[in-house]
Structures are given as C-alpha cells and as structure tokens.
Amino acid sequence: MKTMRVRSPQRQAPKASAARVQAGKANTRTPPFGGRAQGGPSAGNNSSSSPRGAAASAPCASSVVSEAAASCAKLDQGSAKDLLGGAKAFIFDCDGVIWRGDKLIEGIPETIQGLRDAGKKLIFVTNNSTKSREGYLKKFLSLGLEISAEEIYSSSYAAAAYLKAKNFPTDGSKKVYVIGEVGIMEELELAGIPHFGGPEDASAKITLGKGVKMPHDEDVSAVIVGFDREINYYKIQYATLCIRENENCEFIATNRDAVTHLTDAQEWAGNGSMVGAIAGSAAREPTTVGKPSTFMLDDIADQFKIDKSEICMVGDRLDTDIMFGQNGGLKTMLVLSGVTREETLLSEENQIHPDLYTSKLADLL
Numbered sequence: 001m002k003t004m005r006v007r008s009p010q011r012q013a014p015k016a017s018a019a020r021v022q023a024g025k026a027n028t029r030t031p032p033f034g035g036r037a038q039g040g041p042s043a044g045n046n047s048s049s050s051p052r053g054a055a056a057s058a059p060c061a062s063s064v065v066s067e068a069a070a071s072c073a074k075l076d077q078g079s080a081k082d083l084l085g086g087a088k089a090f091i092f093d094c095d096g097v098i099w100r101g102d103k104l105i106e107g108i109p110e111t112i113q114g115l116r117d118a119g120k121k122l123i124f125v126t127n128n129s130t131k132s133r134e135g136y137l138k139k140f141l142s143l144g145l146e147i148s149a150e151e152i153y154s155s156s157y158a159a160a161a162y163l164k165a166k167n168f169p170t171d172g173s174k175k176v177y178v179i180g181e182v183g184i185m186e187e188l189e190l191a192g193i194p195h196f197g198g199p200e201d202a203s204a205k206i207t208l209g210k211g212v213k214m215p216h217d218e219d220v221s222a223v224i225v226g227f228d229r230e231i232n233y234y235k236i237q238y239a240t241l242c243i244r245e246n247e248n249c250e251f252i253a254t255n256r257d258a259v260t261h262l263t264d265a266q267e268w269a270g271n272g273s274m275v276g277a278i279a280g281s282a283a284r285e286p287t288t289v290g291k292p293s294t295f296m297l298d299d300i301a302d303q304f305k306i307d308k309s310e311i312c313m314v315g316d317r318l319d320t321d322i323m324f325g326q327n328g329g330l331k332t333m334l335v336l337s338g339v340t341r342e343e344t345l346l347s348e349e350n351q352i353h354p355d356l357y358t359s360k361l362a363d364l365l
Contacts, residue, residue: 075358089121096316096338107362127255129156129226132186155254155290156183180226202230226254243282255290292324
C-alpha cells in the first residue's frame with residue numbers, strides 16, 4: 001500500500017469569496033464600451049476545447065468571405081483610442097500574447113509600460129497549471145518584465161481559490177489528490193489545504209495479479225486534474241477510485257485545453273486529454289476553474305475590485321480566451337501572435353467572434 005503524505009501549511013493565501021463558487025455559468029453578454037453584442041456558443045464548467053489553428057499568424061486568404069468578417073473589427077487608430085478610453089483594466093493571456101515559448105513577442109515591454117503609465121490595471125492569466133504564481137513570476141522577471149505575483153492568476157491558483165471558496169477543511173480531516181505538477185502542489189500548500197499525489201506519484205506503479213484490489217484514501221474529498229507530463233495508470237486509477245467511491249468527492253479540472261505548446265515546433269496534447277481520461281473512467285464531468293469558466297473571472301474582479309464592464313480580455317485563443325471574456329461580459333480582443341490565424345477567425349465555421357482583432361498586442365499603442 002502506498003504511503004500517503006500530507007503537507008502542512010506555511011503561509012496563508014488570499015481568501016476567495018464563497019459567492020464565487022458558482023463556477024462556469026455563462027452570463028448574458030452586454031457589449032461594453034458601446035460595442036455590439038456577440039454571438040457564439042456558451043461555455044461553462046464543462047467546456048471542452050476544440051482544435052486550434054496553427055501556431056503562427058497568416059494573412060487572410062482572399063477567398064475568405066463570411067459574415068464573421070462583419071462581426072469582428074480589425075483594430076485601427078480610432079478603435080484603439082476608444083478601447084483605451086473605456087477600459088480601466090486589461091486581462092492578458094500569456095503564451096501567444098506576451099511570449100511564445102521563452103521569447104517575448106515584439107513590443108511587449110513598451111506596451112506594458114505604456115498601459116501602466118496610462119493608469120491601467122494589468123492582470124496576467126494562464127491556463128497552464130504547471131507553475132504557481134511565484135513560479136510564473138520568475139519567468140516574467142527572467143524575460144525582463146517587472147510584474148508582481150499579485151498580478152498573475154494561474155489555473156493552479158484558481159484550483160486552490162475554488163476550494164477555499166467552498167471552505168475546504170484545513171485541519172486534515174479531508175484531503176486533495178492531485179494529478180498535475182508542482183504548481184498545483186505549491187498553491188494548495190500556500191492555502192493550507194492538505195494534499196498529496198502529483199510529482200511524488202510519478203514513478204508509482206500497479207502490479208496486477210489475481211484478486212488485486214488497489215487501496216485508496218477514503219478521506220480524499222477532492223481530485224484536481226492539471227497538466228501532468230508524468231501521468232500514469234496509477235494516477236488515473238487512484239483518481240477514479242476517489243471520485244467514484246468517496247462520498248461527495250469533487251472532481252476539479254484546472255482547464256480542458258485540447259493542446260499546449262511545449263515547444264515551438266508543434267502542438268502537443270493538452271490537459272483536455274488528461275481530464276478526458278479521468279472523466280471517462282469516473283463517468284463524471286469535472287468543474288473547470290480555468291478559462292473559459294467564469295469562476296476565474298469572478299475571483300479576479302473581486303480581488304482587484306474591478307467592474308467587469310471596464311475590463312478588456314486579450315488572448316490568442318478563440319475557444320478559451322475570447323469565450324472567457326464573452327462569458328463574463330467583457331470587451332474582447334484577439335491577437336494573431338499565437339495559435340489563431342486570421343483565416344480561421346474569419347471563416348464561416350468559426351462561431352466565436354471577438355470585438356476586435358489585431359496582429360499583436362503592441363498594435364494597441
């Protein structure tokens with residue numbers, strides 16, 4: 001039987017309001033800053049990500065003619081001025097907007113400084129749960145960007161904030177089993193929530209034989225599934241047993257992104273593949289706390305004391321970033337510096353239309 005290890009809390013993380021537990025409910029979108037109402041599919045807790053476009057932007061093919069072209073405007077000097085005049089805060093996705101891999105996208109330092117000089121609040125969000133906020137802070141600083149940890153909101157932090165909002169016990173009476181990497185473990189530890197699994201189960205194996213039954217901890221009351229490059233059959237089975245057999249055990253996904261970018265050479269299977277494995281074996285859909293669910297946005301708005309009507313969401317993915325903004329009633333701007341191509345955005349098949357789009361964030365100033 002595998003020895004379970006529960007970590008003790010070190011310092012307190014910011015509290016999340018219990019009123020924000022309603023994660024994933026899509027809101028009716030009212031167009032801020034005088035923009036027009038947007039259509040597109042809604043997304044809640046259980047949104048699955050659809051395949052993305054290629055990793056680099058490309059010119060729109062001349063043959064692309066669709067109603068989508070009339071539904072989202074290309075950023076120009078006038079619309080940029082209107083956006084800057086109406087938005088008091090900007091929420092930025094990171095990969096594809098701020099950087100690609102380990103390289104900053106052109107004009108980012110100057111744009112961030114310009115927005116700060118204009119008095120804008122800046123929040124950097126990511127569905128990547130492999131790092132904690134402190135871990136992401138190190139990346140920002142290594143790239144020469146002066147960002148505070150409080151301005152970073154990762155899906156690993158969202159998972160811990162969600163449990164705190166639900167008053168998850170910190171006395172050891174209940175525990176969390178983690179499929180994921182160090183980011184989730186660090187955020188749970190900061191929140192004082194007992195947990196185990198994650199990297200420490202990377203080499204765990206099951207030896208099968210006649211009559212073998214795998215034991216599991218009956219005090220596990222939540223399973224968090226985040227991106228895990230060392231996922232294995234032991235982790236899948238352990239999580240499945242906890243969800244299926246422990247009374248009222250929560251099943252939480254940090255995100256359901258179909259793909260991720262481990263290298264700039266190609267797209268790689270994302271956390272959606274890992275969440276899908278557990279959802280299939282446990283016969284249950286998870287609560288998703290990352291984009292495009294509304295929990296993350298509700299928590300950001302509460303922490304930063306920002307009215308949602310004064311926020312603009314900037315991202316490179318239609319089905320997470322832009323849908324995330326639309327679900328919360330935000331102004332939305334798509335940048336073509338990440339995974340979405342202009343021809344994909346303007347195609348007849350696409351049903352998710354941002355208010356504005358442009359080639360890169362630096363076009364805003």
